[in-house]
Amino acid sequence: MRAIENGAAETTAWFDPFTRWMLIIMFAILMAIFAAAKYMNMHSMQGGGTDDTVNAMASQAAKVKAHPFVNLPGDAQVGAFSVANFFAGMIVGHNWKRLFEREKVD
Amino acid sequence: MHIEDGILPPRAWGFWYGVAMLFIIPGIREIKRRVRENLSYKPFLAMVGVGVFVISAMHLPVPVTGSCSHPCGTPLAAIIVGPFATAVISLIVLFFQAIFLGHGGITTIGANDFSMGIVGGISGYLCWRLMRCFDSPLWLAGGIAGFVGDVMTYLTSSFELALSLHGHIPLLKQWMIFFAGYGPTQLPLAVAEAVFTAAVLQVMYNRRPDLLPGITGKKSGKIGKIQIREHEYESN
Numbered sequence: 001m002r003a004i005e006n007g008a009a010e011t012t013a014w015f016d017p018f019t020r021w022m023l024i025i026m027f028a029i030l031m032a033i034f035a036a037a038k039y040m041n042m043h044s045m046q047g048g049g050t051d052d053t054v055n056a057m058a059s060q061a062a063k064v065k066a067h068p069f070v071n072l073p074g075d076a077q078v079g080a081f082s083v084a085n086f087f088a089g090m091i092v093g094h095n096w097k098r099l100f101e102r103e104k105v106d
Numbered sequence: 107m108h109i110e111d112g113i114l115p116p117r118a119w120g121f122w123y124g125v126a127m128l129f130i131i132p133g134i135r136e137i138k139r140r141v142r143e144n145l146s147y148k149p150f151l152a153m154v155g156v157g158v159f160v161i162s163a164m165h166l167p168v169p170v171t172g173s174c175s176h177p178c179g180t181p182l183a184a185i186i187v188g189p190f191a192t193a194v195i196s197l198i199v200l201f202f203q204a205i206f207l208g209h210g211g212i213t214t215i216g217a218n219d220f221s222m223g224i225v226g227g228i229s230g231y232l233c234w235r236l237m238r239c240f241d242s243p244l245w246l247a248g249g250i251a252g253f254v255g256d257v258m259t260y261l262t263s264s265f266e267l268a269l270s271l272h273g274h275i276p277l278l279k280q281w282m283i284f285f286a287g288y289g290p291t292q293l294p295l296a297v298a299e300a301v302f303t304a305a306v307l308q309v310m311y312n313r314r315p316d317l318l319p320g321i322t323g324k325k326s327g328k329i330g331k332i333q334i335r336e337h338e339y340e341s342n
Contacts, residue, residue, distance in 0.1 A: 036167040045172025049165055051108045051209075053173060054267070054287035058113045061271040061280070066110035070208040080207055081163065088156045095153035099146055100313045 107221050107263035108203070111211030118270040123216030129224045130197060133190035140188065146317050154183045155195040162222065163203055171290045177299040178222050181230025181255025182306055185248065189231040196223025221262035230255025244311055245304040252303030256296035260288040
């Protein structure tokens with residue numbers, strides 16, 4: 001971003017260094033997830049959560065059925081996670097800027 | 107480590123609520139004290155709280171075991187905002203995860219907070235302090251804290267289940283049976299948590315070492331010198 005005297009920007013870069021690094025890290029993590037998922041698909045692995053596995057083991061040991069407070073069916077879980085993570089990202093980003101943005105050099 | 111409602115008997119989850127409260131009350135005091143001492147503490151707390159919420163709901167696949175699990179984020183939180191304050195933010199995180207995402211349970215918040223927010227946070231914090239006493243590099247101390255905090259969280263969660271449900275099976279055996287459900291998937295994720303904790307601490311230190319008073323072993327100076335850059339946004 002090139003600043004002019006009154007503080008307004010004249011041009012804006014598509015990928016500033018911070019965005020570029022964030023995208024690189026995000027794609028690296030996503031590639032690792034996709035590679036792991038591919039491997040698991042090839043070997044017919046379920047990919048269930050360990051929380052669910054251990055809760056099922058515990059239910060069996062206690063001879064009771066676990067009953068989560070809410071149970072989000074199907075894509076509702078993806079929706080809830082997306083909403084939660086979107087706003088989480090906004091809050092983290094807001095506070096990150098307040099705390100860690102480099103000082104402007106005049 | 108998100109134990110669901112209905113698994114632990116009322117006596118057990120009541121007990122874990124009681125134990126968690128022993129850390130929550132000093133945690134609230136710690137937050138009040140540090141807010142007065144450090145202007146940057148509130149934004150830190152908000153950022154770290156949300157970070158723990160996201161990290162502890164982020165299920166990552168582990169191809170070796172064919173299952174998914176999540177890191178905790180509490181070792182990092184304990185280093186940055188303090189171990190007792192981490193117990194408080196974990197309690198809030200677990201409450202929201204239970205009511206909005208169906209992760210964990212309401213009755214088991216005390217037990218889940220004890221494993222993730224208290225044992226995970228404090229064990230990571232103690233490792234960090236110990237390593238820093240020996241002048242260990244920031245990244246190494248952070249990495250070991252992340253790894254130990256993560257593993258300790260799941261060991262504690264398994265113990266909580268085993269303590270209530272072992273029946274005629276020896277406690278240790280039942281504990282290891284439950285941990286075997288977590289362990290193989292969790293160990294690679296503990297390594298990931300170590301890398302994450304080390305990287306975040308190093309980035310924070312590189313950018314604003316003055317914002318980590320007493321954490322890196324260097325004094326931050328006076329409170330007035332700690333600048334939150336909110337005024338820059340207001341003026342732009």
